[in-house]
Amino acid sequence: MSPExxxxxxxxxxxxSRPSATDININLPxxxxxxxxxxxDSMSIxxxxxxxxxxxxxxxxxxxxxxxxxFGGSGFELDREYSSLHPDPRMVPSFRAAxxxxxxxxxxxxxxxxxxxxxxxxxxxxxxxxxEAVAISAQTLQLTGALLKNGGVAxxxxxxxxxxxxxxxxxxxxRCLQSSTGHAQRAALYxxxxxxxxxxxxxxxxxxxGMHLLGKPDIEMESTRDELVAVQWIDLLGLYLIADQPQRLxxxxxxxxxxxxxxxxxxxxxxxxxYEKDExxxxxxxxxxxxxxx
Numbered sequence: 135m136s137p138e139x140x141x142x143x144x145x146x147x148x149x150x151s152r153p154s155a156t157d158i159n160i161n162l163p164x165x166x167x168x169x170x171x172x173x174x175d176s177m178s179i180x181x182x183x184x185x186x187x188x189x190x191x192x193x194x195x196x197x198x199x200x201x202x203x204x205f206g207g208s209g210f211e212l213d214r215e216y217s218s219l220h221p222d223p224r225m226v227p228s229f230r231a232a233x234x235x236x237x238x239x240x241x242x243x244x245x246x247x248x249x250x251x252x253x254x255x256x257x258x259x260x261x262x263x264x265x266e267a268v269a270i271s272a273q274t275l276q277l278t279g280a281l282l283k284n285g286g287v288a289x290x291x292x293x294x295x296x297x298x299x300x301x302x303x304x305x306x307x308x309r310c311l312q313s314s315t316g317h318a319q320r321a322a323l324y325x326x327x328x329x330x331x332x333x334x335x336x337x338x339x340x341x342x343x344g345m346h347l348l349g350k351p352d353i354e355m356e357s358t359r360d361e362l363v364a365v366q367w368i369d370l371l372g373l374y375l376i377a378d379q380p381q382r383l384x385x386x387x388x389x390x391x392x393x394x395x396x397x398x399x400x401x402x403x404x405x406x407x408x409y410e411k412d413e414x415x416x417x418x419x420x421x422x423x424x425x426x427x428x
Contacts (some may be wrong), residue, residue: 137230139275139289141159141423146412153204160389160410174223180411180412180416180417180418181261181262181263181418182257182261182262182293182346182347182414182416182417182418183205183255183259183261183293184258184259184270184271184272184274184279184291185213185256185257185258185259185260185264185291185292185293185339185414186256186257186258186277186289186290186291186292186295186346187228187238187256187257187279187289187290187292188253188254188256188257188278188281188282188286188288188290189222189225189247189248189251189253189254189255189286189287190251190253190254190255190281190285190286190287191251191252191253191254191285191287191416191425192219192250192251192252192285193218193219193253193284194219194252195212195214195220195253195255197284198212198217198255198257198284199212200312201277201280201281201284202257202277202281203292204280205273205277205280206257206259206273206274207262207273207283208260209259209261209270210257210258210259210260210274211257212255212256212258213256213258214254215230216220216286217253217254217255218253218254219252219253219420220252220253221251221252221253221254222251222254225248225254225288226245226248226249226252228290228349229245229248229288229290229297231295232295232296232297233296233297233298233299233330234296234297234329236299236330236331236365237302237325239298239299239301239302240297240298240299240419241299241301241406244287244288244299244300245340247287247288247300248287248288250287251287251288255281255286256292257277257281258272258275262347263349263421264347264349265349267348267349267350268319268320268323268348268349269389271327271347272310272311272319272323272349275306275307275322275326275327275395276307276310276311277311278303278307279303279304279306279307279308282300282303282304283304286300286310287300288300288390289303289324290386291326291327291344291347292359292414293344293346293347293414293415294327294328294329294343294344294347294414294415294416295329295343295344295414296326296327296329296344297324299392303326306326307321309322309398310315310322310326316379317377317378318350318377320377320379321376321377323348323376324348324372324373324376324377327344327348328342328343328344328345328348328364328372328376329342329343329344329370330342330343330364330368330369330372331351331361331364331365333357334354334357334408337422338356338357339354339355339356339357340354340355340356340357340358340361340364341353341354341368341408341421342354342368342372343374343415343417345375345376345417345419346415346416346417346418346419348376349374349419350372350419351406351419351420351421351422352406352417352420352421352422353367353372353401353421353422353423353424354370354421354422354423355367355368355399355424355425356425366392367392367399367424370392371390371422371424383423384401384403385401385403385404386401386402386403387399387401388398388401389401389427390424397426397427398406398427399425399426399427400424400425400426400427401422401423401424401425402422402423402424402425403420403421404420404421404422404423405420405421405423406418406420407420408421424426
């Protein structure tokens with residue numbers, strides 16, 4: 135099952151705002167974080183890996199290989215088994231299933247370029263351990279930007295099922311590279327790589343996909359008619375875990391609010407059972423479920 139399947143489909147809502155929030159007891163800078171020990175250590179960790187799909191106009195993959203070597207470096211590679219110097223008719227429908235609905239940036243020129251592509255490159259990152267996740271993801275984003283400047287016309291992060299328009303990928307890569315703070319750099323990675331909200335019809339939940347690429351668990355909650363609400367909850371916790379990187383331990387049963395006077399939710403730490411361990415979207419760090427307080 136994948137975010138593009140009929141059972142798990144993306145919701146449509148255009149919002150890019152980040153809500154302000156506090157924990158139920160303390161201000162945001164003290165909000166508890168996930169420890170590297172304990173609950174998630176009991177799981178068998180399958181190291182995630184970036185897989186970037188880049189349609190382009192290459193007549194050979196020499197330029198792609200050079201770009202990967204220069205901008206990716208050690209551990210990054212062109213997947214020659216699946217890359218092709220022929221157009222792939224699956225590209226347009228796969229990008230239509232994957233483009234970011236929260237902040238749509240695919241324009242007609244992007245779709246036209248995808249329709250007219252003549253080759254497809256698949257690029258792999260090295261396996262991602264949690265302590266290297268931000269660095270490898272930042273390198274992957276820079277490599278994606280370089281591929282788009284050197285023959286690529288579009289890009290899709292296969293390991294989280296998200297696609298952006300070419301110009302937005304370049305903007306995110308620049309923002310990540312030139313950010314004056316680590317917080318801003320990590321926020322750019324979150325917006326580049328994490329897809330949300332995805333609807334799971336089988337469980338009646340909405341969830342994120344891609345946090346595993348940044349060394350953190352994904353986030354889920356019950357589905358709601360107002361997708362903006364789901365985005366606010368997921369982004370608040372997701373950006374805090376990724377961008378702010380708090381040091382305190384997150385424990386099962388902690389409380390969480392969007393606002394001081396808002397409704398309270400209970401944090402539940404769960405294993406990832408939505409995907410098999412050998413699937414791109416499997417999160418070895420598990421899931422955080424935000425449950426309504428009874």
